[in-house]
Each structure stands twice: as C-alpha cells, then as structure tokens.
Amino acid sequence: MSLLLKLARHSRWTLCVALVTSLISGFGNAGLVALINQALSASAAQLAQLGWQFFALGVVVLATRTVSQTLFMGLGQRAKASLRMQTIRRLGDASFRHLEQQGAARSLAVLTQDLDAIVMLFVRMPALAMQSAVIVGCLAYLSVLSWQILLVAIVTIGIGAAGFRVANGRALFHLRASRQREDDLVRHFRALFDGAKELKLHRLRRAAFIDSTLSTNVEAVRVQRTRGYVLYAAAASWGSFILFAFIGITLFVVARVLPMSSHVMSGYAMVFLYMIMPIESLLSAIPNIGTARVALERIEAVNAELPLENGLDAPEKRAFGSIVLDGVTHRYFREKENDVFTLGPVSLTFEPGELVYLIGGNGSGKTTLAKLIVGLYAPESGRIVLDGVPLGEADRDSYRQLFSVVFSDFFLFDNLLGMRFDGLDQTAQDLLVHLQLDHKVSIKDGVFSTLELSQGQRKRLALLVAYLEDRPFYLFDEWAADQDPLFKEVFYRKLLPGLKAKGKTVVVITHDDRYFHLADRYIKLEYGQLVQTGAGAGEVTQARPAAH
The missing domain is CATH 1.20.1560.10 (ABC transporter type 1, transmembrane domain)
Incomplete structure (x- = not known):
C-alpha cells in the first residue's frame, strides 16, 4: 500500500x-x-x-x-x-x-x-x-x-x-x-x-x-x-x-x-x-x-520487477571514432527448441564510413548480435569499448543514442516524436517522394496522415524516420525482405552507399546474396558463433574462419 x-x-x-x-x-x-x-x-x-x-x-x-x-x-x-x-x-x-x-x-x-x-x-x-x-x-x-x-x-x-x-x-x-x-x-x-x-x-x-x-x-x-x-x-x-x-x-x-x-x-x-x-x-x-x-x-x-537503468540523464553521444565488441556473449532460453542459446564470444570492430553485411542462417543469432551492438542487451561477459573506453552501465543509454535501427519486427509511431527542426515537414515530404509514398502518406506538423500501408510501405516509412534521426550508426534488420525488386535495387545500390558517403557506419542484416559484393566487409554467424569475416561477397565461400 x-x-x-x-x-x-x-x-x-x-x-x-x-x-x-x-x-x-x-x-x-x-x-x-x-x-x-x-x-x-x-x-x-x-x-x-x-x-x-x-x-x-x-x-x-x-x-x-x-x-x-x-x-x-x-x-x-x-x-x-x-x-x-x-x-x-x-x-x-x-x-x-x-x-x-x-x-x-x-x-x-x-x-x-x-x-x-x-x-x-x-x-x-x-x-x-x-x-x-x-x-x-x-x-x-x-x-x-x-x-x-x-x-x-x-x-x-x-x-x-x-x-x-x-x-x-x-x-x-x-x-x-x-x-x-x-x-x-x-x-x-x-x-x-x-x-x-x-x-x-x-x-x-x-x-x-x-x-x-x-x-x-x-x-x-x-x-x-x-x-x-x-x-x-x-x-x-x-x-x-x-x-x-x-x-x-x-x-x-x-x-x-x-x-x-x-x-x-x-x-x-x-x-x-x-x-x-x-x-x-x-x-x-x-x-x-x-x-x-x-x-x-x-x-x-x-x-x-523493472529496475531502473542508470545514466538516463547523461548527455547524448552524437559521434564516435570506433566501437569494439571484445569477447561479448549473451545467453537466452528458446522455448521452441527447449534449450539455452549462446551467442559468442564475439569480437568485432566498427568504424565510421563503412558498410558491413551481417549474414548467416535463420536462428544463427544475427538479431541478438544487433541488439548487443546497439546497446539494447548488456553483454553477460566481455565488454563494449567506445573510443577506447569500456562502456559502463551508466553510459549505456547515452551510447544507444548513436544508433538508428529498423528491426524486422519494428514498430512505427504515427508521428515524428522527438524530432523538431526547421523544415521538418518539407524534408519528410521530399523523402516520401523519393520512397514513392507521397501518393499514400502526407505529413503535417510532424504527424503522418495514415499508417494503413502494406508491410513493405511501412518499412519504407520506418526508413524515412531513421534518415531524419541522422545518427552516426545505422542498422537494418532484413529491411529489404518485404520490398519489390525495384526497391531492393534502390536500397542496396543508392540508399546504403548514400549513407556511407555521409560518413555513417551501416550494418545490414540480409540474405540477399546478389548484393553481398557491395559491402566493404561481411560478418557471418552460425549457431551463435562468428565463423567467417571477409571483404566483399566474392570471398564469402573462400574466406578464412573468424578467430575466436
């Protein structure tokens, strides 16, 4: 009481x-x-x-x-x-x-x-x-x-x-x-x-x-x-x-x-x-x-049952020099398989201006790794190092502000919450035109006119929101899976290189092997283990196993 x-x-x-x-x-x-x-x-x-x-x-x-x-x-x-x-x-x-x-x-x-x-x-x-x-x-x-x-x-x-x-x-x-x-x-x-x-x-x-x-x-x-x-x-x-x-x-x-x-x-x-x-x-x-x-x-x-996170009032980070995952692991229980899945240990480095593809079979741990990268999960062992400084619990919320993410099970709000700058509506409207959504959606005072769209169109709208956030690190989880061939081409050949050209770090979880060669490098997971890394998809089958 x-x-x-x-x-x-x-x-x-x-x-x-x-x-x-x-x-x-x-x-x-x-x-x-x-x-x-x-x-x-x-x-x-x-x-x-x-x-x-x-x-x-x-x-x-x-x-x-x-x-x-x-x-x-x-x-x-x-x-x-x-x-x-x-x-x-x-x-x-x-x-x-x-x-x-x-x-x-x-x-x-x-x-x-x-x-x-x-x-x-x-x-x-x-x-x-x-x-x-x-x-x-x-x-x-x-x-x-x-x-x-x-x-x-x-x-x-x-x-x-x-x-x-x-x-x-x-x-x-x-x-x-x-x-x-x-x-x-x-x-x-x-x-x-x-x-x-x-x-x-x-x-x-x-x-x-x-x-x-x-x-x-x-x-x-x-x-x-x-x-x-x-x-x-x-x-x-x-x-x-x-x-x-x-x-x-x-x-x-x-x-x-x-x-x-x-x-x-x-x-x-x-x-x-x-x-x-x-x-x-x-x-x-x-x-x-x-x-x-x-x-x-x-x-x-x-x-x-919901303990508060630390550091929720810490200043946001708007740039970084390097993000290092040093032997991070994560475990969780899978009800369907009735066993405990273990991801890692994984050691990776990300730097500004690179395009990285995260590949592997279903259930290999790609989305779990993505949640570790962006700070939604804390590593159970190992550490995340930001610009040479190990990430502490009090730094985690500030660290998450570096990322714009569109997960495969994304949620789309009906307005541009937390974004207020001059010309917001016009900028968003221009992006709606580029994404061929202007005939379906309009925006006024940061509010979308409708969200009654197909899944592919909703993903394009989620991509628009991510673009407007203008964060230094972008992560897309199977974004192209619901897109038609035309928009897959636009996504892989224009949108992703465009983000890279702006100095953004981009990680893409994908199964679209025909576009693997466009990546600067790829990371391959199988059963929670980092099994291969390489430069470009032409070397996926011949690439060396990842060091553990």
Whole structure:
C-alpha cells in the first residue's frame, strides 16, 4: 500500500477535507436519527425547535456529502493518472531485457484494469467514511440511552467482526489467484488478434485455442472470482445476521433482565433498524477494498520487477571514432527448441564510413548480435569499448543514442516524436517522394496522415524516420525482405552507399546474396558463433574462419 500512501501525502489536504466532510455527513445522519427519536416523545413546543434543528442538520448533511463525493471522485482520477504515469515512466526507464522478460500482458492489465479497481475504491470512499461515522454516531447515542446494552452491542459486533475476518481472508485469496490468471487471459486475448490469420487458416487450431486454451482460462477466472465474491457475500450476510441477533437479544433477553423504559427500548430498536443499511453498505464495499488492495500489490510488483537503468540523464553521444565488441556473449532460453542459446564470444570492430553485411542462417543469432551492438542487451561477459573506453552501465543509454535501427519486427509511431527542426515537414515530404509514398502518406506538423500501408510501405516509412534521426550508426534488420525488386535495387545500390558517403557506419542484416559484393566487409554467424569475416561477397565461400 506504499504507493497509495505516497499519493495520499501529495494530496493530504484534499484527502483530509474529503474525510472530514464524510465524517460530518455520517455523524449528521446519526444526529437526524436521534432527533427523530426525541420527536416521538416531544411536546408541541419542543417539536418546533426540533424541526428547525432537523432542517439545519439535513442541509449540513447534504452539503458535506456532496463536497465529500466530489473531492473523492477527483482524488480517484488523480490517483489513477498518477499511478498510470508512474508505471509508464517505469516501463520507459527499464532495461529492454527486463521488458522482454516481463512481457506486455501484465503491464497492460496494470495500466487498465488494476487502475480502474483503485478508482472504484475512491468512488466508494465517501460511503465508507459516512457509513462508518453513522455507525459510530449511532453507537454513541445508544451509550447515552443505556451503557449496559452498548456493552452487549460491542461484544456482538466483535463476534461478527471475527467471522467476517475469516471469510474476508479467504475471499482475498481467491481474488489474488483470479487476478494472476487474468494475465494469461490478456496474453491469449492478444493472440486471438495477432494470430487471426493462422487461426482462420486452421480450423482445428482455432477450435483448440478457443475451446481449450481460452475457455479453460475463462472458466478458471470465473470460478475463482465467484468464490471470492460469494465469500464476501457470506461475510456480509453474517454481519446482517449478527445485527438482527443483537436486536433479538436486546428485545427478548436483555429487556427481561434489566429494567428499561419503553422509550429506551423503542430508541434501541429504531437506531439498530436504521443501522442495518449503513452496516450492509459498509460490508458491500469490502470487495472494492480487497480488489484495490490486490491491484496495488500488482502495480508495486510490476514496478519492482523493472529496475531502473542508470545514466538516463547523461548527455547524448552524437559521434564516435570506433566501437569494439571484445569477447561479448549473451545467453537466452528458446522455448521452441527447449534449450539455452549462446551467442559468442564475439569480437568485432566498427568504424565510421563503412558498410558491413551481417549474414548467416535463420536462428544463427544475427538479431541478438544487433541488439548487443546497439546497446539494447548488456553483454553477460566481455565488454563494449567506445573510443577506447569500456562502456559502463551508466553510459549505456547515452551510447544507444548513436544508433538508428529498423528491426524486422519494428514498430512505427504515427508521428515524428522527438524530432523538431526547421523544415521538418518539407524534408519528410521530399523523402516520401523519393520512397514513392507521397501518393499514400502526407505529413503535417510532424504527424503522418495514415499508417494503413502494406508491410513493405511501412518499412519504407520506418526508413524515412531513421534518415531524419541522422545518427552516426545505422542498422537494418532484413529491411529489404518485404520490398519489390525495384526497391531492393534502390536500397542496396543508392540508399546504403548514400549513407556511407555521409560518413555513417551501416550494418545490414540480409540474405540477399546478389548484393553481398557491395559491402566493404561481411560478418557471418552460425549457431551463435562468428565463423567467417571477409571483404566483399566474392570471398564469402573462400574466406578464412573468424578467430575466436
């Protein structure tokens, strides 16, 4: 609950006013009951005075209730926005490897469903505070009528609270378990869209995925959620039963033992009947507290699993003299092969103004090596040396600013985020013409008119963004794989040499062997090992093995 306490400290005055007005409203409700009870045995002269008191107290109750609800609603939305931005910044500042390990499902659930649960807690807070104040106020009034019966009431409430605590604990257990299962559901829901083509093309796969995988998880969530809420309902029913039991004990047992006036007995009966609604309302709000508690635990867990990177405020590097990979390695588990893949040790050097092709079979580790080169992965052993200085953890984010990359699984934003310079729109429009996209896309104020393009066209748009970034080191991961022969020619014979002519370092992951001779040198990987290096593709088959 530390996140909620932190938010409370930032809005403590608003929270204090909201709580005070809720309590005033609740005590005011209890005061209205007391006035009604007094009016039942008051004289005609007293009724007029009690009537004015009743009217004034009613106005206070209405005003404080409205203020309390308004403030708590605002606090709820503020808490949601603050927690959402805190989680977003945590995601943005976490290392790429930790983001990959966590996956998107949990974070998406936290940013949507869990935060809504916290808002609902704030929505119910006015009722919680008011109903609690009503109950306390009514008990205080009962103590004035008869302290003996008040003691019986406290004992009875204690018994009810003990039973409620047991049921509430079990309910919270089931809510936590169901919430964890919903992470799997979110992941499967995404697969329902991302794998739509594959599901449509294979009827048995679609049936197995929907009827087995999805249905099983949906049913498991339903069962555990139902158990949790049934236990909450049982706890609330137990509370109501205890309340009626107390009324019965008071009227039919205590009244026979202790001499009491009919005024006191009627007052007790009326007050306790009035307390039924506040108590049931209080008990019905308990599930919201439990759900919010689980949501807060999950938000804290997600944030705890994403340690912040160091050096995020370090100055950007805009040039380099050399980048050396000195015996770097990287390991990760491959689910399909059910084994651990090891890349390296790899030793390479990159300098400005060279065009390098990274080649090798599928699964040889080319993309993993690319992520090591650009600083998305930190080497598990070995080191990266920038201009003769070993790269430290605090330097990694600054180092990454040297690179413009278009990965094979790239993501394309709908605007030129982070780029603002004079003539941006015109420069981008000129590039759209060169890439033959001007008939599909236009740009205004750095925003693309559409991203509804073919995969090849989207890659051209990603290439445009990379060009505008104007970084000293470019890396393209199978960029030409979705291009027609015309654009392959343009890419290999014009765009890449053009970048090299500007002094850029360019690394291209490719299978297009007909263009290998255009590279200054090539690097060949097989099964995670650097097996060959050479100058130009004419020597690929005869080249010497790489030194390890």
